[in-house]
Amino acid sequence: MRYLITGAQGFVGRYLTAAILERDAQAQVLGLGRSPRLDGCFSHALSGGALAKLPQEMDRSLDPRFCYRQISILDQDKIFAALEEFRPDVIFHLASGLRNDPPADLISNNIEGTAALMSAVEAIPGAKPKVVLGSTGGVYGRIDPGSFPLSESCLCDPADMYAITKLAAEQMARLSGRSSGMPVVVGRIFNIVGAGQSERHVCGNFAARLLALKASGGTRLEVGDVAATRDFVDARDVASALIVLAELGVADHVYNIASGVETSVGEVLQKLIRVVGFQGEWSSSAGSTGTDRVPRHWAKMTKLEELGFVPRHSLDASLTDLVRYYQMR
Template sequence: MKALIVGGSGFVGGYLAQDLKKVGWSVAMTMLSSEKAPEGHDVYPLNILEQAQIADILRCLCPDVIFHLAAQSSVGLSWKNPALTVDVNIKGAVNLLEAVREIPDYQPRILLIGSGEEYGYVLPEEVPVSENIKVRPGNLYAATKVAQNLIGNIYAKAYGMPIVMVRAFNHIGAGQKTGFVVADFCKQVAEVEAGLREPVIQVGNLSARRDFTDVRDVVRAYRLLAEKGKSGETYNVGSGHAVGIDELLAQILSLSEAKIRVEVDAKRLRPIDIPVIEADIAKLKGHTGWKPEIPLRETLQWTLQFWRKNPEIFR
């Protein structure tokens, strides 16, 4: 199988490429020309807002499967730059689908990667959330991913395109940039241990509960959905278990011998925050046989070790 990862420079792209190559797929990826190309991968520069560029790459490579990972994925940044979020997450997805359509007799499988944030204001009786509940996005990033999902569904039905939609819940691991809760916490702990900051960790809302999955488990789910997912269907990808941010922080702090004080930073609080988001993953399990394999504590240890070795990254 030949795969193209659109937006391969992000946190997930490298892990997805590793997983695919491990099982014998050939892999190419795209990224912005300004981004640093990872070693050992076939990389093509691409601006997702330029449909002609997308079509040129597709004609050149003719991938069997396209994983659409290109996104503005930070909820915080979506509040600060909504126009960029709309352009990349909605216009970018349309450009990709239209680029595929303009190539005669070409029907690659396409995974459109969305987010568990799409569910938004989940009612207590709706937890864990299935793919069939009403989406009530609570932030601008989530709204753009809802739009992407709807567009993918329309294209699948109207044009018979083999498109599978994914709602991925929080995925974590080594190499994730700051701006995401586990990376933020682990980086701060590593900086305290290295003497780069005072023994204080800045946090936002600790009462929220979220569904966290190791990125290596997540990309394995993407591969299985590319192989076995049903066209026009949406699949949750998550652990199926919500964890309190306060519990998450406690586990990370327990992995360090440093004595660290916790302080709430008002700048880290979102204008709107959803109390509980947890995935119902029965559909994913039933259609692919996937299940999460890596324990949360192991993932947290792995992530903290990354920051201990790289405390200056993203400063």
Template sequence: MTTALVTGSHGWVGSHLRRLLRSRGHHVVGAGRRPRTAADGERYLQVDLRDAEATSALVGAVRPEVVFHLAATVPQRGPEIDDLVADTVQTTYNLCRALRATAGSGPPRLVLVGSSAQYGAVPPEQNPITEQTLLRPLGAYGHAKAAAESLALAMATDGRIRVTATRPFNHIGPGADATTVAGALAVRVADVLAGRRDRLRVADLDAVRDFTDVRDVARAYVELAEADTAGGIYNVCSGSGVAVRTILETLLDLAGLDDSAVEVGDGGSGLRLQVGSAGRLAAEVGWKAEIPLRDSLRDLLAELTDGHRPQTDEEGAA
């Protein structure tokens, strides 16, 4: 049984990842800054990964064969840049350093979760984006994720740890909150259904993104960890571009509403198109996105309208 350490274990992606790891027979240890209750068959350790000594103690106590590093700060919540960099870069350095110091019979693997924000403003004609595409981060979050990835890969060059760096694109599905594109729209549709608002206001419906169900994303991370690969960089995405308008129209259809409930406002993102290629992940690991977009949105909306949502926080967001 492989011991898997999941940082940001009780965030949105981490919650799905932990369940999948348990179902595949892994021994799961979660870690995060907040006090949590461990699920059946798991352990949970409260630790601040920005603290180098605490991180070393965590890794020394758990001695994981694989670490899934999801802990992060959600950029949409407006963190100070100092905190964002510490949460992204410093935690990655501390983890890599601790793993290098505790390597036993074989080098432990670090599955590092980055973001498509590392790519930033790629010209439309260069989509779909591959792992060889030049990085053009637009903000501090994208730069910090790129710095963390480069740091981890540098610390793996002597073979004492194996680093698999992922660059996931937009997530969708159950558990999404208003910090995500689909989550924000789903919350507004649920509010209209519940009578909490008369209409939903939206903008930037023509932006095109690459959406992948969070459960497929979690499966990609596990399959990368289980695969006999040396490491490297992998996009995690569907490979299909979907306009935000399509997300809204699907949610309205699922809710039995029409566009009379919609008020389109001004504004929008400067990033008009971002679609990835998962060709390397498919060729080397055999992974592909499987859950249809409509099913992802149905599960998300049902969760909101049923009044039950899993508890998540900023840790583990992508």
């Protein structure tokens, strides 16, 4: 099988590449991204400014079955040329703006970038590859409490510009698939946790801060609102789920990618305190993080489970691996 991954040097892209190459000895992977090739690193930096290194057990960037080209998702001509030459069986579209990017950048990367990719795929003569679009559970937004856990049939009411543009990308890709006969599957990914994670995410932020306090002898941690709940899913399980969707996902269908477990941010903090061995105190400032816009968020996993997917990593194990990564960096 031949796989093309946009956003290949991002967090999910790296985990997905490693999973594919480990799973299929005959697989060929072509990664596309806006950054230059980065062997052994993610494309994001950790505190201190250095790029986050890949966990040693998943460093597949030097595998000869992985090739990489620096191509912007907005460059439709170069994307088409890469597609025509490589002829992938499956495309994983993971290239995306970041949640805190300016609205113009989110529109450009998430909406216009998806449009450029789909137009390039439509232009390929002959059989079309299957497209698996990486979206976000954030498209559901603020939901009536009686609707939990979130199923794929829930109405979407995005609470921020990032989620709005991801929902637009979903709709655009599915429409393109219907009109061209191209199989398009959408995976709505919930809150990812895993080794190498950026510290702008809550799990990475808490872990890095707790370790820094412990190292410096600090005794007090101040955090924002910890009452909100989320569905935390291990990056390795996300990669496995995306592969399942590539193999078995039904065209024009949407699938939640999550753990199916509701966990408060406060529970995550308590778990990390135990893993790190932090002996100090902590306090929270309710309502200071914006999580009150979506106070609860967790998914029903029925559709993905019907394809045979079962998450393999508990949140405790994921957080332990995350702390161990920061300790060894």
